[in-house]
Amino acid sequence: MAPMTRNEDSPRITAWRCIGCGKIEAPQPCIGVCQDRKVELVEAGHYESALQRAQQARREVEALSALVRRLAHTQPRNGQWEQAYRQFQAQARKLLARGGAESDMLEPRA
Numbered sequence: 001m002a003p004m005t006r007n008e009d010s011p012r013i014t015a016w017r018c019i020g021c022g023k024i025e026a027p028q029p030c031i032g033v034c035q036d037r038k039v040e041l042v043e044a045g046h047y048e049s050a051l052q053r054a055q056q057a058r059r060e061v062e063a064l065s066a067l068v069r070r071l072a073h074t075q076p077r078n079g080q081w082e083q084a085y086r087q088f089q090a091q092a093r094k095l096l097a098r099g100g101a102e103s104d105m106l107e108p109r110a
Contacts, residue, residue: 012044013026014026015041024041056099059099060095060099063095064092064095067088067091067092067095070088071088074088
């Protein structure tokens with residue numbers, strides 16, 4: 001999956017918003033062909049916050065997916081099933097507690 005980034009196809013505009021009624025105004029020079037269309041806008045700070053949360057969620061998914069891949073492709077030696085299970089369980093708990101961002105815990109251990 002591609003990393004989440006700001007969508008450059010969605011240009012930002014600078015406008016004025018009334019603190020009373022919320023009216024937004026962004027006057028530009030008109031060449032006489034203007035057509036008003038309804039648009040939905042969000043504050044840049046809210047957008048940036050949502051983008052950061054989405055990026056954190058992606059890191060968590062990637063870390064947890066790496067643990068699941070290791071679990072799916074690991075075959076413990078005879079008699080080591082319980083020990084391997086407990087190690088995976090401990091790693092999963094750490095990932096969940098730290099928000100999944102600790103990829104160094106996913107390295108195979110000797």
